[in-house]
Amino acid sequence: MIAAAVVSGAMLSACGKDNRKPGKHYMPDMVESRAYEFYSERLSTLKPVDGTVKRGELLPYHLKAADTALANAVKNPLILSKADLEEGKRLFNIYCAICHGSKLDGNGPLYNGGAGPYVAAPANLASGAKASYTEGRLFHVMTFGYNAMGSYASQLDREQRWKVAAYIRSVQNGGANAGPVANEATQTAPAAPAATAPAATDSSAKH
Amino acid sequence: MYRRVSILMRKHFVSVLVLCVAMIASLSVRAADPGKGKTLFQQNCASCHNVHKQVTGPALKGVEERWSDKKLLHQWIHNSSSVVASGDAYAVKLFNDFNKQVMPGFPSFTDADIDDILAYIADESTKVVGGPGGKPGDKPVAEADGGNNSLLFGIITLILAIVALILMQINSNLNKLAGDKDGVPTPDPVPFYKNKAYIALVILLLFIVGGYYTINGAIGLGRQKDYMPEQPIFYSHKVHAGVNQINCLYCHAGAEKSKHAMIPSENICMNCHKTISEYGGADLYTAEGKKVNGTAEIQKLYDHVGWDKKAQAYTKPGKPIQWTKIHNLPDHVYFNHSQHVVAGKQQCQTCHGAITEMDEVHQFAELSMGWCVNCHRTTKVQFADNKYYSIFEQFHQQVKEGKIDSVTVEMVGGTECQKCHY
Numbered sequence: 001m002i003a004a005a006v007v008s009g010a011m012l013s014a015c016g017k018d019n020r021k022p023g024k025h026y027m028p029d030m031v032e033s034r035a036y037e038f039y040s041e042r043l044s045t046l047k048p049v050d051g052t053v054k055r056g057e058l059l060p061y062h063l064k065a066a067d068t069a070l071a072n073a074v075k076n077p078l079i080l081s082k083a084d085l086e087e088g089k090r091l092f093n094i095y096c097a098i099c100h101g102s103k104l105d106g107n108g109p110l111y112n113g114g115a116g117p118y119v120a121a122p123a124n125l126a127s128g129a130k131a132s133y134t135e136g137r138l139f140h141v142m143t144f145g146y147n148a149m150g151s152y153a154s155q156l157d158r159e160q161r162w163k164v165a166a167y168i169r170s171v172q173n174g175g176a177n178a179g180p181v182a183n184e185a186t187q188t189a190p191a192a193p194a195a196t197a198p199a200a201t202d203s204s205a206k207h
Numbered sequence: 208m209y210r211r212v213s214i215l216m217r218k219h220f221v222s223v224l225v226l227c228v229a230m231i232a233s234l235s236v237r238a239a240d241p242g243k244g245k246t247l248f249q250q251n252c253a254s255c256h257n258v259h260k261q262v263t264g265p266a267l268k269g270v271e272e273r274w275s276d277k278k279l280l281h282q283w284i285h286n287s288s289s290v291v292a293s294g295d296a297y298a299v300k301l302f303n304d305f306n307k308q309v310m311p312g313f314p315s316f317t318d319a320d321i322d323d324i325l326a327y328i329a330d331e332s333t334k335v336v337g338g339p340g341g342k343p344g345d346k347p348v349a350e351a352d353g354g355n356n357s358l359l360f361g362i363i364t365l366i367l368a369i370v371a372l373i374l375m376q377i378n379s380n381l382n383k384l385a386g387d388k389d390g391v392p393t394p395d396p397v398p399f400y401k402n403k404a405y406i407a408l409v410i411l412l413l414f415i416v417g418g419y420y421t422i423n424g425a426i427g428l429g430r431q432k433d434y435m436p437e438q439p440i441f442y443s444h445k446v447h448a449g450v451n452q453i454n455c456l457y458c459h460a461g462a463e464k465s466k467h468a469m470i471p472s473e474n475i476c477m478n479c480h481k482t483i484s485e486y487g488g489a490d491l492y493t494a495e496g497k498k499v500n501g502t503a504e505i506q507k508l509y510d511h512v513g514w515d516k517k518a519q520a521y522t523k524p525g526k527p528i529q530w531t532k533i534h535n536l537p538d539h540v541y542f543n544h545s546q547h548v549v550a551g552k553q554q555c556q557t558c559h560g561a562i563t564e565m566d567e568v569h570q571f572a573e574l575s576m577g578w579c580v581n582c583h584r585t586t587k588v589q590f591a592d593n594k595y596y597s598i599f600e601q602f603h604q605q606v607k608e609g610k611i612d613s614v615t616v617e618m619v620g621g622t623e624c625q626k627c628h629y
Contacts (some may be wrong), residue, residue: 019435019494019569022535026428033538094454099479106254109452110479114249117451117483120262121253147255147263150478155460 058158065144074136078159079182080166088167091160095152100125104171120148131172135179138165239319244327247320251313258331261519262482264310265301268332271325273297281321286312429537435494435569436531440511441504446488449563455555462544462555470530473512480508484516494567533570534559540576541627550595551588551616583621587613 025031053059058078063071078084093102099122101108106124110116123130133141142161145151156164170178248256255263274280274297283290283298287310290298302309316324386392399405447453456462461469486501493499509516513523536542547553556562560571572578590596590606590613597603599619605611620626 019433020437022431022434022436024428026425030539031429031537094456095460098451098453098457114253117487118479119257119260119482120255121249123254124250148482150474150481152478154472154474155457157464 058162061139061143061158063140068137068140071140072134072137074134074139076135076139076162076166076179078162078166080163080179081182084163085167085170085181087160088163088165088170091156091164092167095155096164099149104168122149125168125172127173131177135162135165135169138168239322239326241323241327241330243320244323244325244330247316248324248327251316252324255310257482258328260482260484261517263308263519264305267328270328280325281318283310284312284316284321285314288312430573430575431533431535431570432573433569434533435567436533437493438530438567439528440507441491441493441499441501441567443491443501443566444562444568445564445566446486446491446501450488455562462548464545466543466545468544470532473508473525473528476508477512477514480505481514481519484509491566533568534574536574539628541629550593551586552593579627580622583616586616588616588619590614 048054063074080088097108099108099110099118100106101111101122104124104126106122106126107113108116108122110118111120111122114121125131139161141149142152142156142164144153152161166179170181252267256265256267258267260266271277271280274283279290279295279298287298287302291302447458448455458471458475459468460471460475461467484502484505486505488501491499491501508514508528511528512525513521515522547558548555558572559568562568588596590599590602596614596619599614602611602614602618606614615621
C-alpha cells in the first residue's frame, strides 16, 4: 500500500504540466488589477495625440515620400559629437548592417553574396551612386523606405535616424564625405533651429 | 641547313595561322561569359531584379523571349525611357505595370556586357529554385522521456516491496511454527491494517507526499516557467536570430527605449518579407514533432497584412496578428526593459535564455520574486563610465579608496519594495 501510494504519486507528477497552457492564477484580480489599467497593452500602445511632440524629441519631419528633391537639401539638425557617431555606428550595425553589411558594401548576412535568403541585392552605401546621397536624403530613405527597403521610422526615432545618416556619411568613400564633428560637447544639442525646438535637449533624459 | 630552316618556318607559319584564326573567331563570335555577367548583374541589377522572383522590377527569367527584338532590349537597358517614348507596345505595358517607375539607364554597358548578363540570366534560369534545402537527419532527437524512467523505478519499487512483504510473512509464519514446536504459545497475529505502527507510517507518508505536492502546486500558482503557447504563426527565433543573425533589437526596438520590449509591428516583418517569400532552410518542427511548412507560415503573414506577393503590393486591408504573450508579470509588479538593457547593460539571454536556439519560445526564467531578488543581490552593476549611476558619489569614493571592490544592485536600492512594486 505504501508502495502503491508512492507509485501513484510519481505517476501523478509525471502527467502534470501542459506547457501550452499558461497555468492558473491565485487571486486573478490582483494579477490583473483594475487600478493599473493605464499600463495595459491597449493603452500603452496608443499613438500620441495629433500635433504633439514628445519631450526631448526632434520636431516632426514634414516631407512626403515623393519629395526626394527637397529631401536632398535638408540639413542635419543635430550637432554631433564623436560619441554620437559611435552611437550611429552601433545603431547602423543593429538595424542596417543585416542587409547593407557592417562594411556598408551591400553584402550583409541576409544577402551574403546572393547565398542568403534575401533575393534583392542591398545597396552598396560605401561607394558608388549611393555615396553621393546627402544626409538629408539618407534620412528620407530611412523614414519612407526605397524600392525593396521598408521604412525604419517605427524602429528608429528621428534623432537616431540622423545619427545613423551622419555615421554613414562619415565612413563613405573612405571617410571623404564626413561632416563636421563637435569636439567639446558629448551631448546632442539642436543646432540652428534651437529657438524653434526647445524640447530637443538632453538625449540621456529618456533613459 | 636550308631544309631545317624551311621546316622551322613552315612549322611557325602553321601555328601563327592557327592563332590568327582563333583570334578572329573570338572577336567576331565572342561567346558571352556568364561568370562576368554574374558580377555585372550583382553590381548593377540585383538591387531591383531577381532571376526567379519579382522584386522592385520583374523576374528576369525568360527575358529574351519576352522581347520581340534583341536590339530593343539592349536599347531598353541603355535607356528605358527612350523605348517607352518610341511607343513599343511591350515597353509601354511594362512601364505601366510597374507603377510608371523608370528603370535607371545603364549607358556605360557595352553590347558584350549586356550579352554576358543575359547569358548569366539564361544560365540561372535553368536552375531550380525554392526547393527545400533542408538537410536530412535534422529531425529533433526524441526527448529522453522522464515519465518512462520514473514508471520503471516505480515498478521496481513495487516488486521489491511485495517481495519484502512476502518475506516478512514467511518469517512470522516460521517464527510461529518454531514457537508451536517449542510449546510456546504465540499471540494471534494482528492483521497489518490494524497494526498501529503500520497505520502511523502510512499517515506520515501520506502527509509528507501530499504536503510536498500541495506546497509545490501552491508555489506554482501564477508562475509560468516553460510556458510555450502555440502562436498564430510559427515564427522561429532560431531561424531569425540564430541562423540569420538578426539582432534582437532589430525587431524588439522598444527594449532600449521603453518599459516594453515590444512585439514588433507587421511592417517590421515586411522589411525583409517583402522579398523573402519562401523558406528554404533546415526543416522545422513544432514541439510536438509536427513538420512545419515555412513558406506557408510566411503566407500567413501576407494574409494578415494583405500583401499580394504576385503583384508586390498591399491589396487587402490588414488585420493584426494575435500573438500570445509569454512573459507575464502581475500588474502590481513594475518591470522596465530599458532600465535593465541600457543602465544595467544586461544581455537579453540573461532572462530569456538561449533564444537563438529556440524554434518556439518558452519562458526560460522563473520570473518569481525570489528569482528577481536573488539576481539583484548578486549582480554587480557596471559602475564606472555609466552616467546612470553617477549620483552615487559615496560608492564611487569607496571604490576609489579600495574599501569596496564592486557595487551590487542591492546596494543601489535594488531590493527596496517600492522599486518594483507600485
